[in-house]
Each structure stands twice: as C-alpha cells, then as structure tokens.
Amino acid sequence: MKIFKLITALIITVTFVLGCTHDDYVPANGTGDVGIGESPDELLVKKFSTAPVFDGDIDDIWSEARPLINKATVTGAGDREITLNGSSGGNLSLEPTDLMDPYTGESYSYSLRGGHDGEYLYLLFEWEDDTDSQQRESWFFNPITKQWQQENKYANHKNDKFYEDKFGFMFPIGNPAGFSEGTCTVTCHGGLTDPQPGQKVTRHYMKNDGELTDFWHWKRDRHALAEACDDGYIDYPWKDGVDLSGTAAANARRNDEGAGPYANNQKFTDTDTGMVGPLYVVPGAENYYWIVKSEIGTVAKEVTGIDENGIISYEGGTIDPNGDPAYSQGFGSKRIPSVIINPGGQGNDGRSEVQVKAIHTGSGWQLEIRRLLYTGDPTDAEFKIGESIPFGLAIFNNAAIAHGQTNYLSMKIEN
Template sequence: MKSIKTGIAAVLLSSIAFMSCTHDDTSTYKPVLPGVNQSSDILLVKKFSTAPNFDGDVDEVWGEARPLINKATVTPAGDREITLNPSSGGDLSLEPTDLMNPYTGEAYNYSLRGGHDGQYLYLLFEWEDDTDSKERESWFFNRDTSKWQQENKYANHKNDKFYEDKFGFMFPIKANGSYPEGFEAGTCTVTCHGGLADPKPGEKVTRHYMKNAGELADFWHWKRDRHALAEAVDDGFVQWEDDFGMASANGRKNDDGISPYANNQTFEDTATGMKGPKYVIPNRENYYWIAQSEIDAGTAKAVTAIALDGTITHEGGTIDPNGDPAYSQGFGNKRIPSVIINPGGQGNDGRSEVQVKAKHTGTGWQIEIRRLLSTGDPKDAEFKIGETLPFGLAIFNNAAIAHGQTNFLTMKIE
C-alpha cells in the first residue's frame, strides 16, 4: 500500500470537498413531515412498514423515519494560485482570493431521512433554498467586444452567480473488510488534498483522491440542469492517483454508463475566428438546456457561421444580437444554454443506478433518492442491514465548486 506524503494537507474542494464541520450550531429546520425525535449526526435507516412511492412527493410513511437535522456551511478553502475563469485573462486580481468566496459563510439548513424495504435504500433530502437555480454558464453577447462569451463558471462576486443547484454524498467502500484509512474519523476530509503543485490553466490546486493505493469511496453527484431528464445522480468513485501531490491528480471518476449531458460549446468560424455556441433554439426565451431530442428533431439549429459583428448564422436563419438586450449579460432572456442533455441510462447502467426524483417547492428542494442496498459493483458502497458507515454530504447553492458541507455523519442501518 502506498501512503501519501505527509506534507500534503487535507483541506477542501474539487467539486465537492469536505472540511471540518462541527455540530455546535445545528439547524432548527422543520421538514415537511414531523419526525420521531431527531439527530444532528446519525442517520437512522429502519425498514419501512410500506416502501414510499418513489415520485418525489413526501408520503406519510416518511413520518416513520427519524430526521437528521443539520446545516451545511461553506468554509474557506485557501488562496487561489491561478485564475479559473477565462474572462479573467490570467489576472488573479479579478478573482476572489479564497476559492470559496463569495459564498464563504453561507449555511443551508437541511433535513435528511433514510429507510429501506429490504432491497432498496431510500433517502429523503430536503433543504431550504428560495430559488430553483438553473442558470449555468449561459452564452451572452458582449456588446463592448462584439463577441459571444459565457457567464463565469466561478463567481467573482455576489452578483456573478450563474450556476445550477447541486448536492453530493460520499460513502466509504470496504476493501478486505476495512474502510479507507482515516475515513471513519474524518469522512470526506481524507480524500481532499490541497497545496498541489504545478497547476495548469483550468486546474485547481485542491483535488480529491484517496490516501492510499487500492482505496475507494463512492461518490454521488446530482446536478439540477444536467440531470433534468436523467433523474439520477452521476454515480462515481474516488480513487488513488499516481501523480499525487500534483494539480493534475484528479481521483474523481464516473462509473461506466451513458453520460446524460454534453457541453454546448464551442463553434468556431474558421473564416472570422469568432466563437459561440454549437446549437441555438431561435426565439426561445428563458431556457437553460437543449435536449438531444430537440437537436434530433431539428428544433435546435446547428450554428454554421459567426460574423465579425457577432451575427450567428444557423440552419434556417440568423440571429443578430446587436442592439437586442435579450442577449445581454446577466438577465437577457434569450441567452443560450451551455449544456445539452439526454435521459442517460435510466437506471440501467452503473452511472445512473442512483435514481432521483427532485422537486423545488418554492422555498426549498425536496428530493427522494433510491439505490439498491447492494449493487454487486466493487466501486459502489454496500449498505448492509445491521451495520453502520460514516459519510459526508454537501449542498451547492447556485455554485460550481463552493459548497456547504457536513462531515462526520454516520448511517445506522437496522
């Protein structure tokens, strides 16, 4: 077994890192249904009298489950060493010093319940969030430069938040009867390593990978826009990386299966050198993704040229953004999505087997999650009746990487 060099700190991030989080100031959040007692750190998973309907509604049977009530807090992640947004042009002064700013200090109250029917694990995850965040790096027209560009992925300030809501869970995977070194005491913090060397453009200096070769953790990552049709998480895992200590060492991988999304970027006009989205839906307003079925049906049009003044030629017509505020930065209602989505594997492959039914109620998210207690896949955590396992979770509120987190949680399965 290789052991990681001691000089590498376990701080936070990648797209879901987890730092220390205490329970000194836990949440008073009230879930949709009252529960029997509550806990701030132990998720009790008992067998239901009747399994809930897996539809995103909160059935009465969820009242049998004891809620875990807590808050997920965004904590500092350390100084940036390179710029992350292309719009910054390499000027680090244009981006906030700490990687988690301008979200640092935000806290998201939540309730988590669990149960099983002898075959499936069910989770009901509710958290406070007044806004269903669907904005994600939309294409807009910059009238000052006459160029198309995207909203920043990483917010530079509080009015620069253009991303989707997300959540994540991390569970350890046993090897030879043992959890990964340090996971029982530190949960997700042991997978997160900071101060990594030699970052290239777009690489973060904090990454997830396991502490030792051969260790694995199960990683579930739900993305509001990208999973709108798939109704699943990206079921993946975290592994050891041979280039540990380097910014290139990204141990986060997806399980085998169909990707439910692709980027709507970038078309480049070879004659003018102008760049923009690959597909548009002419005259559509307030849209945040393009479905692959809309491309196949011809509703979404392929971009074929972009003139020097930014005018887009597409299959069947043109879009002239000049003088039209509908394509402007921030709130233009005809800005063009950055993502193309499809239904994915629909629970029939490893990547989509953690299924999700999500509803935004107007005041928060109400999410049912279902997965087999045991999938037989060595890259998946096993939820054994009668056992306990440590885990951590994170909530991303309109954020690409800045996330509220709660670590040092325990699932007890009865």
C-alpha cells in the first residue's frame, strides 16, 4: 500500500471573493512516478485494467493514476449583515466580519486521483489534516446560568471551532451557462438582500431557471455509518412558486431522493421549568460524537425532564452536571452529541449512490469515492468515456460553511 505524503511548502495565497485559481499551486517533489507526472488542474481518469478493492485502503493500482495536486484555499465571501449564532443574541459585534472568518486564508494541500473500469468512476482523495474533527455543535452545561447550550455552529474566533470535517464536489449537469469557465463560482451569489435571523447573505443557486449542478457533500460525523455522501444538486431558487433569487432565502441546494442518513438530536423543553436541552443522552458515555438510531431506547435514553439546576432526568436515572467539568464547554469529554445517525440507503438509493470509504491516517484524510459513470438520474452528472468535464472541489476543516476551494478544474475520462 502506498501512502500519499503531503509536502510542506510555501503557501502563496491569492484571495478572490468567489474562488481561487491554481496560481497557488506548488509542485510536489518526488511524490510520484516521473513517467506518470502530475497536474494542478486536470484530473486524468485512468482506464483501470483491474478496479481497486473499494475499502478505503490504497491498492497498488492507484500508482498508475496521475494525481492532480493542488491546494484548497479559504477566501472571503462577503460581510455578515446579521448574526448567525443564537449565542450572539443579535449582537453582530460578537461575530467576525466575513462569512468565512476565522478560517479565511487557511490552505489545505491535497491529492486527487481518478480511474474507471467502464462502469464506475473511482476517486482517491487525500488531504492534509492532523485532526479528525468530530465535535459538531455538541451540548455542554453552563455552570453560571445552569443551562444547557450548544457549541456555536459558526466559529466566532479561532478557538471556537467545534464542527466536523467535510468535502464537496460540483459537476455540471448538461451545459449550464458559465460552468465551463467558472465551475463552482457560477452557483455562488453574494450580497443577497433581506436576511432573516440565521440566514447567510451568500447562497448557492443556478443563474438560470432549468439549469442544474451535481453536488456531492460528505460530512464526517453524519456519514460515518452510511459510508456515502449526500448526492444532491443545485437548481434555481423557486419555493412555493416564488422566485427567491437575489434574496438571502434563495438556498437552492437539494438532496436526491432517498433515505436521510442523519437527523438532529432534537431539543427537549421541560414544560414545568422551561429548561432546554438535548432530547437523547447516553448516560456516562465519554468522547462520543453521535447517537446511533438503533441505540435509542437501549443505551441512548430519552430525556423526560430538566430541573432549574440543569439536572437531566430520564427513565431509570438522572444526569447532574453541576461541579462536573466533563460537561463543560470546549473540551468536556461528556458533552452530548447534536446528531442522530443511521445507515440510510448505503448506496441503494439516489441520495447515497456516491459511496465513500474514509480513513483518517493521523496526518490527513484518505477517501475512496465510487459512483456509476452514468446513473440515468437527471439530477446526476454523466461521466462520458473519452470526454472531459469541468468541476470544482471544497475542503471544510472543522467548519460549517468556511471551505477551502479549488475551482476551474477539469476531469478527462480516458478511453
């Protein structure tokens, strides 16, 4: 097995509002066969004589595929006009200015290889990341207010990052206007009007009615059991017959049809005390980042009450967080997960047909990705043998929305 070694190099950051080019590409030195080479912007999808074993490990066959090696850089996305975190209480001064802060300027080295066997497209996607980030809006106990709260979804500062790792890919469906030249940037619209509480003023939607973009979105915690990503698409922002383009409500990201592999650990509100907390808990558990749906009713208990001191009641016992630092904000080992997960379709429906086998090596992510070249679904991109298709990608390092991105890429499917 060959493990891709990321190269430490000088990062030259080129900042744009809606994306980055490959100007910050730094060639890898000695990471591949000289005869194969590498590219900063073209992924050559190799015709495999034998398909790799789809298990997340790196088989020798991958050494035949030329890597696309580049960096995904977090660039600015426009100022916030309204608070995004409930903890801010509407005070915009408590949150950073740009939507991508405090991640702006971060850059993540990655390698992407491609292959096909005439039926499936295979991708090997590796990027540098020393930490397997799994804390996603976990519940903690505030001993001063005696209340349960959640970590912020959107980091207010560099020490406020409690989210999961993610990736995203975008491919055109058909020939949407401008995608060949702009890839992901054509779906990104900033300066949107009339933001309501929690709404961002930069959103993804298509410029023209009837156009579509295929969007693959993998989330470390929420896809842990599904071993797939959310296969979805971006279209025009119609909702209930109303054209929302130009407004902060114009979110046109949709999921393909299929079972959802995750849901929120809903809020419980005690009708007597008014105290709020998570609906499900696993008493005594430490360093757990999700609750499996099948655990509910067994190891995972439904909350039945929260008293004025924050003591949680459930059938069979109580949780008293007072004086216990394990429930504290930031690094408490007993913080309670915000997410319930289940296997979903596991590759058997449209939403989960992009399958992902993920391994965190200790220094980075190593993911094998597989999808049929042609699914027959009108909301999926078609990968045609002998042709090229433009695409863009994004890496989310412990972030909800802030993502390093590389646009203006192309994929050539070898005959």
